[in-house]
Amino acid sequence: MPEKKIRVxxxxxxxxxxxxxxxxxxxxxxxxxxxxxxxxxxxxPEMIAEAALQEDVDAVGLSILSGAHMxxxxxxxxxxxxxxxxxxxxxxxxxxxxxxxxxxxELGVAGIYGPGSxxxxxxxxxxxxxxxxx
Amino acid sequence: xxxHQSVLQGDRLALARLLTEIENDSAAGQQALNELFKxxxxxxxxxxxxxxxxxxxxxxxxxALHFRNPTNGDAARRVAVVAVDPxxxxxxxxxxxxxxxxxxxxxxxxxxxxSMATRGSLGGLAAATAGLVQALDAAGYEIIFIETVGxxxxxxxxxxxxxxxxxxxxxxLGDDVQAIKAGILEIADILVLNKADRPGVEAAExxxxxxxxxxxxxxxxxxxxxxxxxVESTDAEISGDMWIPPIRRTVATDGKGIPELAExxxxxxxxxxxxxxxxxxxxxxxxxxxxxxxxxxxxxxxRENVNAKKYEAMLEQLLARELSPRQAVAAMLNGDxxx
Numbered sequence: 001m002p003e004k005k006i007r008v009x010x011x012x013x014x015x016x017x018x019x020x021x022x023x024x025x026x027x028x029x030x031x032x033x034x035x036x037x038x039x040x041x042x043x044x045p046e047m048i049a050e051a052a053l054q055e056d057v058d059a060v061g062l063s064i065l066s067g068a069h070m071x072x073x074x075x076x077x078x079x080x081x082x083x084x085x086x087x088x089x090x091x092x093x094x095x096x097x098x099x100x101x102x103x104x105x106e107l108g109v110a111g112i113y114g115p116g117s118x119x120x121x122x123x124x125x126x127x128x129x130x131x132x133x134x
Numbered sequence: 135x136x137x138h139q140s141v142l143q144g145d146r147l148a149l150a151r152l153l154t155e156i157e158n159d160s161a162a163g164q165q166a167l168n169e170l171f172k173x174x175x176x177x178x179x180x181x182x183x184x185x186x187x188x189x190x191x192x193x194x195x196x197x198a199l200h201f202r203n204p205t206n207g208d209a210a211r212r213v214a215v216v217a218v219d220p221x222x223x224x225x226x227x228x229x230x231x232x233x234x235x236x237x238x239x240x241x242x243x244x245x246x247x248x249s250m251a252t253r254g255s256l257g258g259l260a261a262a263t264a265g266l267v268q269a270l271d272a273a274g275y276e277i278i279f280i281e282t283v284g285x286x287x288x289x290x291x292x293x294x295x296x297x298x299x300x301x302x303x304x305x306x307l308g309d310d311v312q313a314i315k316a317g318i319l320e321i322a323d324i325l326v327l328n329k330a331d332r333p334g335v336e337a338a339e340x341x342x343x344x345x346x347x348x349x350x351x352x353x354x355x356x357x358x359x360x361x362x363x364x365v366e367s368t369d370a371e372i373s374g375d376m377w378i379p380p381i382r383r384t385v386a387t388d389g390k391g392i393p394e395l396a397e398x399x400x401x402x403x404x405x406x407x408x409x410x411x412x413x414x415x416x417x418x419x420x421x422x423x424x425x426x427x428x429x430x431x432x433x434x435x436x437r438e439n440v441n442a443k444k445y446e447a448m449l450e451q452l453l454a455r456e457l458s459p460r461q462a463v464a465a466m467l468n469g470d471x472x473x
Contacts, residue, residue, distance in 0.1 A: 054248055056147075
């Protein structure tokens with residue numbers, strides 16, 4: 001039997017309208033053989049958690065450039081856990097200041113990627129992280 | 135608690151996990167489906183197909199909103215959506231983007247949306263889709279949309295799962311309309327002309343009407359009507375038992391025409407129930423599902439008992455043109471390659 005397909009939700013929470021990064025990631029993950037559920041702009045944490053549940057994803061990728069990550073990411077993580085999706089790995093990309101990274105990691109965020117990150121690194125991280133969680 | 139019991143009790147996470155198991159064709163998924171099968175057969179399955187960019191997802195979004203909040207006094211119904219998008223044949227990956235158009239359905243417990251990649255396998259896809267639909271049906275979703283990109287046989291097969299099939303067109307496709315008329319137009323129970331606020335909508339509707347008239351001398355019509363000659367008759371002479379696909383104009387981005395489309399869908403359901411076609415379609419669907427499964431299991435059972443060396447030798451004989459493929463199959467069915 002082939003290895004189980006990795007399903008990833010790519011979402012843009014918050015109000016900034018810059019979805020280029022999210023689309024690049026969605027495309028890169030697709031080319032790496034993953035199934036990417038792309039939800040588009042201006043998602044609330046509630047919408048993201050609901051989609052993650054219905055789609056039974058292995059990982060959630062959040063793209064945030066608005067600076068609201070310290071409000072949005074904890075809420076998404078909290079909702080995922082509340083829904084019983086403890087195993088779902090959360091990745092964050094965008095503009096995340098260095099001093100916020102430890103706090104996000106403490107919350108359980110599995111990877112944080114700023115400008116210049118290599119898509120191959122993100123792909124590898126998701127694969128390894130999902131494999132460990134399984 | 136078992137997976138299927140959790141699903142029956144309305145556990146959404148359990149349902150989501152079951153859908154994954156079904157997609158992966160796992161033993162757990164198969165077993166749960168066996169348990170749930172007696173709870174299926176209640177939902178109205180609505181196929182939505184059409185060329186890329188015709189607005190299928192937006193249309194499903196609007197229809198789902200309508201069925202959740204009916205304007206005509208009907209009770210709200212629970213709605214599920216299975217949105218199928220293609221898998222890349224090169225990488226095996228897929229971007230499933232139908233949810234982008236369905237954000238208004240978010241936050242409603244009476245709605246469940248699941249995206250599904252085609253994953254390449256022809257028969258397998260139809261089987262997986264049927265499985266997903268059965269699970270959602272058993273979980274109590276009363277209306278289930280199956281959305282596919284109408285480009286080929288696979289999509290037609292999936293659409294055949296449905297009781298009611300909507301084929302979505304847009305003005306301005308011109309010759310493309312010609313291209314699809316031989317294919318998916320025939321499976322339409324209702325023709326939707328979306329983006330009807332665009333220029334060319336009258337011409338597009340005329341083209342569809344013209345094709346409908348051409349399309350009438352089909353098997354389905356003849357079976358309903360008894361004899362082929364009457365197909366040419368005027369509307370007044372057509373018997374009440376025949377379903378003529380209506381054309382409904384919509385603008386999915388602002389909801390125009392949606393109540394009328396929903397009415398046509400309800401009308402089709404009524405027609406199916408009145409004429410007994412509901413049962414017939416159910417029967418045809420289950421029969422084809424059993425056929426597919428039977429073929430798969432017969433082949434895999436036969437393979438278990440094949441001696442690899444004898445099989446190789448048979449292939450060599452084929453290569454040397456000592457045996458034709460048909461003779462080879464006859465010999466293999468005779469047990470010539472058995473252990």
